[in-house]
Amino acid sequence: MKFLLSLLASCCVFAGVPAFGAPPVRIGVTTILSGPNADRGQSEQYGVELALNEINKSGGVLGRQLEASYADNAADPATGIAAARRLIEQQHVSVLLGALATPVTKAVMPIANAARIPFVIDISAGQEFVTAGGIGGFEYVFKTNPSELDIAMATMRWLKSQNVRSVAIVADDNAFSLASAHAMESVAAESGIAAVATQVIKSGATDIDDVIAKLAAPAPDRILTVLTNSSAAFLRAYEQSGGKIPLAGRIDFSVAAATLSPKFLASREFEQASGISAFTPLVPEVATFARAYQDKYGIAPTQRAFFAYEATRLIADAIGRAGSDAPQAIQAALKASTMPSLSGGAFAMDKNNHAHTAMQIVGMRNGKLTVLQSVTK
Missing domain, CATH: 3.40.50.2300 (Response regulator)
Structure with missing residues (x-):
């Protein structure tokens, strides 16, 4: 019987199904979950959870479940620093995602970089987060959404x-x-x-x-x-x-x-x-995401939810390619990313650890909103 259970567990791993008793791979998400802008953080959380559900239904990563630990930053830098430290030091997450509020994102960057934990900025749009990352800056900071x-x-x-x-x-x-x-x-x-x-x-x-x-x-x-x-x-x-x-x-x-x-x-x-x-369901692949989001939550997705969804899938892709949940291995895999974006283009990092995915020019034509052209930086 012991041999049979061992054989079954091994088969589960090779089939891409999480192994019996294997601990999950954890990512940490710090976002706005309280205060007047909590709805924004909720949409980010919803995007993360939709991606996690899909990833885990397909076998997870490294034969294990991929889970998120959340820490409210309340759009306050001091609270955000404490949240990031809690996720890193107590939850032992392999990657950080967030932080939605620009002042909090600024505050968390040096914390994550000093701890050598990859920090994926999925929503904050400032160009300052691009120039701060990569060569000559915070090597563990990545930005996945389009900048200003x-x-x-x-x-x-x-x-x-x-x-x-x-x-x-x-x-x-x-x-x-x-x-x-x-x-x-x-x-x-x-x-x-x-x-x-x-x-x-x-x-x-x-x-x-x-x-x-x-x-x-x-x-x-x-x-x-x-x-x-x-x-x-x-x-x-x-x-x-x-x-x-x-x-x-x-x-x-x-x-x-x-x-x-x-x-x-x-x-x-x-x-x-x-x-x-930077987000339109007029793109067929994005429309598939939007339908899945609507089916799960009963509401239409925001741009924030879409950015969080894609960033979560990118993290899972990097962990899979790294073959490890060690932060340094994930950081190297993120730098080498080529995962396609649903919007077009790919999450290929430049020297500042910033991806330049496609955006769409849209307009009303013959009474219908239409994609006029796909564009990049």
Whole structure:
């Protein structure tokens, strides 16, 4: 009987099924699980869990289950540092994922690097996380989602192909939006596109007519939006202005569909709009993810959930190629990654441990949201 049980256990390992009694491989996730932005952390957690479920149904990694240990960082750097240390020192995780909030991500990078634990930044968009990683920086820090600079460069490449020579930029008065606007301005200049105006919408503003007028005054070829909270108010004012200057940039087409009149949505003016997207179910492979997410959670996925899902699968891929759950082996495997992204392109790391996956230029054409072109940095 002892021989038979031993033989069965060995067969399970070779078949890719977790072995009897084998401890799980653990990844640590620190995200926002409390406070006013807890819904954002929940979407990240949902993306991680969907990926883990799929991975474990397919046999896990190294013949073992892949599990996540979560630690709330409450969007606070001190709490995030404590959370990261707890995951590393008490949970003994092989990899860290997170940390969603930009100040927390900044704070966790040196902690993970000093501990020689790979830290995969899946959502924080700042270019500062790119320049901090890899050669000459934090060798254990990796960034998998597009940065502000990636998005700006891909946007300008598209606009150049459309013979755009000038843009006016509109941003919200928050760190994320302002950083995106700055990236657009700098890359526009490098691309030979004149940024002829930049307007910032103050928090809580509802009267956007004056902003629209100032954007239109220098007669730019495009109004380039990098908006967050004021998207709906801006789009309403844009329609009321007649929408004569086409939109580009980070257009939220779901907000547009809920805000603009059906007549304007189908108009020639709005059909000239072209936005850049790092997550769209218009890509068939991404649509498969979106359906699985909807089936599991009963809600549509956010971009955050998608980024977390892909980052988790990338970690599993690296562990499998490393043949070990040792952090140093995983770090080396992450640096050598070539895993395809569902959005297109691959998670191939540059010298800063940053992957440049594909994004899509999308727009309304013949009444339907359509992918116009796949683009990269």
